[in-house]
Amino acid sequence: MCTCAGSSSMLGSKPKQRKKKHQQGVNRCSSSSSWAILCCCSILAFTVVRGAGLPLGGDEEDEAAASLDVDASWAKAREIPQTLFGVFFEEINHAGAGGLWAELVSNRGFEAHINNTPTIDPWSVIGDESSLHLTTDRVSCFTKNVVALRMEVLCEKCLPGGVGVYNPGFWGMNIEGGKAYHLVMYVKSTRPSELTVQLTSSDGLQTLASATITVSGTSNWTKLEQKLVAKGTNRTSRLQITTSQKGTVWFDQVSLMPADTYKGHGFHTELITMLLDLKPRFMRFPGGCFVEGNWLRNAFRWKETIGPWEERPGHYGDVWNYWTDDGLGFYEFLLLAEDLGALPVWVFNAGISHNDGLDMIEPFVKDALDGLEFAMGSEESAWGSIRAAMGHPERFPLKYVAIGNEDCLKEFYQDAYPDIQIISNCDHLPLAHPADLYDSHIYANATYMFLQKNKFDTAPRTRPKAFVSEYAVQGNKDPGKATLYASLAEAAFLIGLEKNSDAVEMASYAPLFVNDNDRRWLPDAIVFNSWQQYGTPSYWMQMLFRESSGAVIHPVSVISSYSDSLAASAITWKDTENSFLRVKIVNFGSHAVNLTIHATGLEVGVSAKGSRVTVLTSNNVMQGNSFGNPNNVVPVTRELRGAGAEMQTLLAPYSFTAFDLALEHY
Numbered sequence: 001m002c003t004c005a006g007s008s009s010m011l012g013s014k015p016k017q018r019k020k021k022h023q024q025g026v027n028r029c030s031s032s033s034s035w036a037i038l039c040c041c042s043i044l045a046f047t048v049v050r051g052a053g054l055p056l057g058g059d060e061e062d063e064a065a066a067s068l069d070v071d072a073s074w075a076k077a078r079e080i081p082q083t084l085f086g087v088f089f090e091e092i093n094h095a096g097a098g099g100l101w102a103e104l105v106s107n108r109g110f111e112a113h114i115n116n117t118p119t120i121d122p123w124s125v126i127g128d129e130s131s132l133h134l135t136t137d138r139v140s141c142f143t144k145n146v147v148a149l150r151m152e153v154l155c156e157k158c159l160p161g162g163v164g165v166y167n168p169g170f171w172g173m174n175i176e177g178g179k180a181y182h183l184v185m186y187v188k189s190t191r192p193s194e195l196t197v198q199l200t201s202s203d204g205l206q207t208l209a210s211a212t213i214t215v216s217g218t219s220n221w222t223k224l225e226q227k228l229v230a231k232g233t234n235r236t237s238r239l240q241i242t243t244s245q246k247g248t249v250w251f252d253q254v255s256l257m258p259a260d261t262y263k264g265h266g267f268h269t270e271l272i273t274m275l276l277d278l279k280p281r282f283m284r285f286p287g288g289c290f291v292e293g294n295w296l297r298n299a300f301r302w303k304e305t306i307g308p309w310e311e312r313p314g315h316y317g318d319v320w321n322y323w324t325d326d327g328l329g330f331y332e333f334l335l336l337a338e339d340l341g342a343l344p345v346w347v348f349n350a351g352i353s354h355n356d357g358l359d360m361i362e363p364f365v366k367d368a369l370d371g372l373e374f375a376m377g378s379e380e381s382a383w384g385s386i387r388a389a390m391g392h393p394e395r396f397p398l399k400y401v402a403i404g405n406e407d408c409l410k411e412f413y414q415d416a417y418p419d420i421q422i423i424s425n426c427d428h429l430p431l432a433h434p435a436d437l438y439d440s441h442i443y444a445n446a447t448y449m450f451l452q453k454n455k456f457d458t459a460p461r462t463r464p465k466a467f468v469s470e471y472a473v474q475g476n477k478d479p480g481k482a483t484l485y486a487s488l489a490e491a492a493f494l495i496g497l498e499k500n501s502d503a504v505e506m507a508s509y510a511p512l513f514v515n516d517n518d519r520r521w522l523p524d525a526i527v528f529n530s531w532q533q534y535g536t537p538s539y540w541m542q543m544l545f546r547e548s549s550g551a552v553i554h555p556v557s558v559i560s561s562y563s564d565s566l567a568a569s570a571i572t573w574k575d576t577e578n579s580f581l582r583v584k585i586v587n588f589g590s591h592a593v594n595l596t597i598h599a600t601g602l603e604v605g606v607s608a609k610g611s612r613v614t615v616l617t618s619n620n621v622m623q624g625n626s627f628g629n630p631n632n633v634v635p636v637t638r639e640l641r642g643a644g645a646e647m648q649t650l651l652a653p654y655s656f657t658a659f660d661l662a663l664e665h666y
Helices: 269-278 330-340 361-374 380-391 446-454 486-501 539-543
Strands: 002-004 064-071 085-088 125-128 132-137 150-153 163-167 174-175 180-189 194-199 205-215 218-229 234-243 248-256 282-285 314-319 322-324 343-348 400-403 423-424 436-442 465-473 504-509 512-516 524-526 533-535 552-554 556-559 567-575 579-586 592-602 605-615 636-639 646-653 657-663
Touching: 002 446, 064 567, 064 579, 125 132, 132 163, 150 163, 163 194, 163 436, 180 194, 180 205, 180 380, 194 218, 205 218, 218 248, 234 248, 269 330, 269 524, 269 533, 282 330, 282 504, 322 552, 330 343, 330 361, 343 361, 361 380, 400 646, 436 446, 446 465, 465 486, 486 504, 486 539, 486 567, 486 657, 539 605, 556 567, 567 592, 579 592, 646 657
Parallel strands: 002 636, 064 592, 085 282, 085 504, 282 343, 343 400, 400 423, 423 436, 436 465, 465 504, 512 524
Antiparallel strands: 064 556, 125 163, 132 150, 150 248, 163 234, 174 234, 180 218, 180 248, 194 205, 194 234, 314 322, 524 533, 552 567, 567 579, 579 657, 592 646, 605 636, 605 657
């Protein structure tokens, strides 16, 4: 978020009513203009937007007036669940493979198959048919990964530089000068030979790192490890392995990992940092439809994703149509949740896919119980011992499990772990089976999403509580981009969840990530490629809710003829030193709003020192962010010098504003 101080402000003084046509895109950050509410780094933060064709707006020649009353007394306050807002990770859009999981080699074990057809893609040949012959060979030393790559070198005097194979990774490897990369590969050869391993540009003409490895002529597989330090930067690099000597060499399990993954756990540092900034209280994984598959044979099977990475067979995700080596497996998901300080929420397969299922649920119940033992069992238990051998003798705090995804067909009873919270995938009440929570997915256009702020007003306050595990605006005017307009509707919806957090226990946006080269599902919260990343307005909107979980919510009332376009909430939250009354309000219409805030029932006063206001808006409501302009629509924060229990301000059209009022110490 952009932060600035000393900007001009209308807070603390009553804004003048005026009727004037406003032009979209005109910068009014001048000291003589009453529209100079907030400017930072030459970004127009409060502005007027013409909302032509957009619903819920009124006559944009007029400003509207509204009064927001906050009962900040403790008598009617209620604690928000500690778990209200979290994240949902699904292997979709290459979110993990080629994304959060930092492995740079695609199809590292040569096991990939697409629609039951084996392939070595994206591995490619360096040389021609007269000098080199490539085939797959089922001679691997790994029992679950029997396929290896057989490279027969035919030339007695090979071309300068040799012949061999290269792997471009996931649309190019981001190799950065001065950084180290750890290469691991398994090799055997019919005769002693020398291999040259290199990191090069995509055309092979620029060498970024190089090393020569000697392979003894033996029938046994040898594990080779090599540290490569890049002497230059190239964003679309490749790994290549070449030789100039005649003979046959087999390769298997070729891995290249950056040395600087987060905590050495294999996660892309920049992407996990964006998740850490959201302060999620839980992490749902690994899907979504990824859990089920179109067919059960392609479903995510957690037991195939643990243990040494070389022994993981990988699988074809037939819903999102790409192969994963499952380096990001069940153990890594649990580790990721721990790194985020979030409670894991495991979605397990309930014996059903999109197209087939099994009548016998017992094997899947046993599979789920084994998974719980892997996560929570003692290190002496059968599955807990495997977790301990992987480097985590401590138990993971797995407290939530979800039975499948969007199927509502299976029941799950268990007594072995009575403290586990069971999440049903039936999204309606009453449930026909016992559960602690029920799962609700809400995808809608922006107008409908805004109206969903009241969805849970009449929901039962008894268990089971709601878990909104997937929500997002879709179908707005440009669904290929997450826009400000979408994020405002989502913010209003989350305000509704805050106010109904005695009926709703958890919520998460979906999808979380999208690789710019594989935009299968749009929009998403975080967009990335091999070397860049940015948050969409929907990501930045969530930043203003990261203090809500575990906070105290207060009753609010909005009085205005324009209230159908407003959504507001108030919470009390604490940082390490201070307490704040945070008042959030979404203006989802084309009017600017003269807002009066009244906070009553405070036991202490409001201090201007430490108070601040944060605004998410833009001069075009249908704008988003991009690699070229990642901060086009982001929250802007400034000091709130006119802070008080009663104050007046001007809300920009199509804006999301959070007032953090610092509370005086006793």
